[in-house]
Amino acid sequence: MDKESKLIQVRKEKINELKENGINLYPNDFKPSCSIKELKKIIGKRPDSLGEKGDEFYVAGRMMAVNKMGKSSFIRFKDGSDQLQAYLQKNRLGDETYSLFKKLDIGDFIGVKGPLFQTRTGEWTLLAKEFRLLSKAVRPLPEKFHGLKDPEKRYRRRYLDLIMNEDTRQIFIKRSKIVASMRRFFEEKGFMEVETPMMQPLAGGAEATPFKTWHNALGMELFLRIAPELYLKRLVVGGFEKVFEINRNFRNEGISTRHNPEFTMVEFYQAYADYENLMDLTEEMFESIVKEISGSTAIEYQGQTIDFKKGWQRIPMIESLVKIGGVDPAILDDTESLLNFAQKNNIQITKKDRHGKVLTKLFDILVEPKLIQPTFITGYPIEVSPLSRKSDGNPELTDRFELFIAGREIANGFSEINDPEDQHNRFLMQAQQRDEGNSEAHIMDSEYVEALEYGMPPTAGEGIGIDRFVMLLTDSPSIREVILFPHMKKNVC
RNA sequence: GGGCCGUUAGCUCAACUGGUAGAGCAACUGACUCUUAAUCAGUAGGUCCCGGGUUCGACUCCCUGACGGCCCA
Numbered sequence: 001m002d003k004e005s006k007l008i009q010v011r012k013e014k015i016n017e018l019k020e021n022g023i024n025l026y027p028n029d030f031k032p033s034c035s036i037k038e039l040k041k042i043i044g045k046r047p048d049s050l051g052e053k054g055d056e057f058y059v060a061g062r063m064m065a066v067n068k069m070g071k072s073s074f075i076r077f078k079d080g081s082d083q084l085q086a087y088l089q090k091n092r093l094g095d096e097t098y099s100l101f102k103k104l105d106i107g108d109f110i111g112v113k114g115p116l117f118q119t120r121t122g123e124w125t126l127l128a129k130e131f132r133l134l135s136k137a138v139r140p141l142p143e144k145f146h147g148l149k150d151p152e153k154r155y156r157r158r159y160l161d162l163i164m165n166e167d168t169r170q171i172f173i174k175r176s177k178i179v180a181s182m183r184r185f186f187e188e189k190g191f192m193e194v195e196t197p198m199m200q201p202l203a204g205g206a207e208a209t210p211f212k213t214w215h216n217a218l219g220m221e222l223f224l225r226i227a228p229e230l231y232l233k234r235l236v237v238g239g240f241e242k243v244f245e246i247n248r249n250f251r252n253e254g255i256s257t258r259h260n261p262e263f264t265m266v267e268f269y270q271a272y273a274d275y276e277n278l279m280d281l282t283e284e285m286f287e288s289i290v291k292e293i294s295g296s297t298a299i300e301y302q303g304q305t306i307d308f309k310k311g312w313q314r315i316p317m318i319e320s321l322v323k324i325g326g327v328d329p330a331i332l333d334d335t336e337s338l339l340n341f342a343q344k345n346n347i348q349i350t351k352k353d354r355h356g357k358v359l360t361k362l363f364d365i366l367v368e369p370k371l372i373q374p375t376f377i378t379g380y381p382i383e384v385s386p387l388s389r390k391s392d393g394n395p396e397l398t399d400r401f402e403l404f405i406a407g408r409e410i411a412n413g414f415s416e417i418n419d420p421e422d423q424h425n426r427f428l429m430q431a432q433q434r435d436e437g438n439s440e441a442h443i444m445d446s447e448y449v450e451a452l453e454y455g456m457p458p459t460a461g462e463g464i465g466i467d468r469f470v471m472l473l474t475d476s477p478s479i480r481e482v483i484l485f486p487h488m489k490k491n492v493c
Numbered sequence: 494g495g496g497c498c499g500u501u502a503g504c505u506c507a508a509c510u511g512g513u514a515g516a517g518c519a520a521c522u523g524a525c526u527c528u529u530a531a532u533c534a535g536u537a538g539g540u541c542c543c544g545g546g547u548u549c550g551a552c553u554c555c556c557u558g559a560c561g562g563c564c565c566a
Binding site for chain 2: 005007008010011067068069070071072073074087088089090091105106119120121123125139140142143144146147148150151152155156164254257348478488489490
């Protein structure tokens, strides 16, 4: 607790005064008859029933502004739905209640009962016949006009951000609607929602550094999951043919405008589908969600228009390197030339990197930032795709795609390996990469291979980064704007 | 990890070349029974992020550190 400011001391003195007068600062017996939003609906529908002698309502909320004019006052207060003005008169409320009101502060929760009338300017206003304190605020709110701007304070004290900044509220309301819409989409398509372990003995399903933890009773190390993939596919083995999970993944890496150590993904698997079916499904899902949330298939993101209407470009990665990345097709097959090319273009590449990895790194730098409209890149090299099914036509590539929008990766999907021997060998390949110094290479998971040995139907699966998708639909430049409590260093001040 | 920028009253921000730290809102006292960022009169409020250095003198210049933002890796 920081040193108490004078403002808080003054409030505490007033609080003591209220207590001495027998006022309950935290009662819990005031029941609003409707929310402010509902009240405004009534105003829109049947204004004839309103007026000083009309219907009366119980409304509650937080006082956000007060205009005291001697023996009468206007207050503006808001609940979770909307805001409203109330008019308080000394002769109507009585001396006792009115002087109680005068001791209250902006930020306090209050309850008002009365009819609605229109002020001179036509604003519908609650005429207070009863007025009560519902909850006392000890600390002052930020300033009413400029609000709370300091990003550090907005993130650390998100509740203040939500009270003061309507835009912030709207982002998280939208986020909730997006997730609900996605859930509905999957359910309508016959997918079943499941929950798989967040704590795993082996952190598999992606290439990333995990967080470690310890289970006391079992005396064993556990990892926070970096992906749910290997568990979801066990469920497909078990006969759940269409499953999805919306939940957090944890990756022990840096923080940036696009990365938070914990982030939300939807991952889903469908038996008897291939990666092309999933591209179709993704287009359909994005188009329908964007339409539902934004009212149109096109959105504005950071000054550029992005159209989610179905029929997105699908470009093989190699082709994209030539056409978009400007790489000479003559050097594509030669690792040495690619390394030289990378060096000339200041792209950091380790000598140990295999051919497919070099291609992928070049892609990340040369192509990814240029993919503004929704674009599927297909045919990822086998070295960087340890869980993706080998392409029938080319054993160097996999039946895999990634989706890019606004220059960033949004989704990753592929036809799954269901040949246990192939999967085993892929893990061995990864183990070798690990030996060569790639600490993020996938770990051998024999139990998963064993599950495949019982037989998994042909399957395709995909993961979509929800935070990044929400960023697009809320025009947010940073992932912190769409995560309620983004990760920060310990507060020392 | 590197570069740039920031941190001053509860909040939003000023403070010139190094010379007693300011405003608006919020708060407090008073006036005011239709205000709309109400108005009017007055009052109070500061570890200038922490620590060190230079200087007669540091919010200001230098160094270390903390936290945050943006960009890069």
